[in-house]
Amino acid sequence: MSKSPYELVVFKPGEKRELPLTFNLRKLAERKPIILPGHRLCAGCAAPLVVKLLGLAMRGPLVIANATGCLEVATTIFPYTSWAIPWIHSAFENAAATASGIEAAYKAMKKTGRLPYDHIDVVALAGDGGTFDIGLQALSGMAERGHDVMYILYDNEAYMNTGIQRSGGTPPFAWTTTSPAGRVIPGKTQEKKPIAEIMVAHRIPYVATGTPGHWIDLIKKFRKGLEVDGPSFIHVLSPCNRGWRHGLNITIDICRRAVDTCYFPLWEWVRGKGYYLTDRSLAIARKPELKKPIEKFLEVQGRFKHLLKPENKHLIKQFQEYVDAVWDDLVSRAVNAPR
């Protein structure tokens, strides 16, 4: 019985600890967080919440391979570490490759009686920087080889750690420092790379999207990803108040707006079964009047403020069309969408 709410999360060999999947907050509040306070992520950052929710979905011993980025840097400024579980950072583009090596090592060590655990979950954790672009090759390779690794993408939609530069995950028209909203070009001109769809195309056992604002949905998906035997990929929206230019306190609110406007639909894809809409997105598919116009997502973010100028109405229309096209396509493929 420990007094401190924070301590290292230790699993001793042979120890039997029950970590059932639950949404009972009283029960979850008894679990020790895998990420400790004193980390130096910005006030109101969603990334530590993503990790916190992973900790609440955890089912046993777990190790993390983290790519370079905000989360990695701000949680391990020497001599401090905020990680209560085993963790490794090697480079920017190789979270998936590093995780593949860890997974292979545990397999080999278990085969030769040198791993005193039934199973250790291996998680690769990377931002959109280390996933959409520079990390895509390693991720694709890991998926193709079928490693039993859950890859969590915390997507803050730009290279935030280096100062808000555009990435393949940046939405259209978003201001970033390398896609500024100028007199001639109104922010990023390309669409957001459909990374989760790319992972579905790899036909790995489980792919899902989530946000920390829809925590029950996300914890379920994290747990599913861990339980699946083989690669799983969870794309988590991770609002960044610095880069998106929004108020510190509306991080969770923005997640809701992202889902309510269908900008970031919540779904999962199960190999052999297909697409399933989940949580709020399923509700919207059943009751389309719940869908909010894209302005509801854009209006609270400074990175889109140029779109709210009267002369840019046509850009919002384009954005809405893009969102609608992706949403309609998803609904048409979803197994559980109303017909």
Added chain:
Amino acid sequence: MSKPEPRGWKDLPMAALPYKLSLEYRTGDWRALRPVIDYGKCTRCLICWLYCPDMAIVWDGEKPVVNYDYCKGCGICAHECPVKAIEMKPETA
């Protein structure tokens, strides 16, 4: 066991392993606003505990308590509280 900080290379762990937990780094001094919970209104729903990105709200078994050592004053707890039991007050000198 206390060595003078910052340490020389002879006293550092191998392979550049961090040797302190971030618990020793109190981010509470980042705050401009501090959350104050009105326990009269609080329904003990634990949503504030859930959404704190800094694990700075702890559940003591009966109620949520703000850990001002680490709270950065982001205000997510106040914004998300279903009964508006948390008020963000200016951090005084």
Added chain:
Amino acid sequence: MATPRIPLEKQVLIAVNGDEAVAYAVKQCLVDVVAAYPITPQTVIVERFSEFVADGEVHTEFVPVESEHSAMSACVGAAAAGARAFTATAANGLALMWEILYIAASLRLPIVLAVVNRALSAPINIHCDHGDAYGMRDSGWIQLFVENSQEAYDTTIQAFKIGEHPDVQLPVAVNLDGFFLSHTLENIRMLPDDVVHEFLGGYRKIPKTYVDYHGREVELKLDPSSPISFGPLDLYDYYFEHKMHQIEAMKRVPDVVKKVNEEWSELTGRSYGDGVLVPYATEDADVIVTVLGSTSGTVRTVVKKLRSRGYKVGMVRIRMFRPFPFNELRELLKGAKVVGVMDRGISFGSYGPSFMEINTTLYDLRERPLLVNYVYGLGGRDAPPDLIEKMFMELLEIAKTGEVKEKLRFLGVRE
């Protein structure tokens, strides 16, 4: 030489090429993870090893990664998890891994890498060149160069022992010449499996280090029973200190390489000089040539021939290039009038890397030999005996006149 503990009859004779020799060595080393990407002339190592895996002859997890960068990254992950890891590459594959090489060394992970030395593009060239190995000389890896396939087999096994030594804990690159060794058939002697297992002390042992928040020493691995964080962010207040650890570890390497060489000699009857340098006929030599890799065989043949004609010539094969054996080499070279340094690579805008090291080696001597750099064999250009002999003749002339004139020379190139 004393009788080896394992008599020759027990050391099975097989006919293999250099790549296969490495693969057979890895097979016996209780390696947990091999993550590799093919590139000529390393391909046979990985192909042969895949056969061992497919036949269930090893417990190794073979990870057919999608690039060399991922190969080294996977090895880093595996070694951090506590496994013994191996990979192999060449030329541009090594160049692609470059970023991770530094990370492997600074995280003190004793990965073994076989580099089948090949030229770097452009133009693309698949043949023997030391440019690839030279390119990683600053990375913090131990670098050993072998002369023949027997040594490739021997050194690959030794590499695990050297890297995993408690005083060392650094990754080791075993360099073998592309095509000249990798694809040439040679007879080698292999030890029985159990002898190799015993030599390495079984599976990999993980070192411990004291971590304050644990209040005790913990193993340097990703272990749920004692969580640690690998690879933090250092600001300007700690990076320098962390590099000192690597610098100090490198200082301890030569003794370990020598000791392992001795143990190997006692076990097999084979030794390679003192482990770091392999001299031949240097004691009274006026002219000494230094060389790395398989060309040393040709150089030795020429030395024997010239000695039989009365010329006082000698050679030193540099087996351990990193850490560079300054003290040992200074002792061997100081008495010569002229030293010719052969480099199968060049640092553009400067000299060959071996030359620069040997320059440093001899600088502090009051009386020091004249130095000449011979860049040779780039892109697999052959260095036959008559060319080597021409070099020696030039060096003997320089010994006579005392004038170097051209310090940087190119052996075997058409004008």
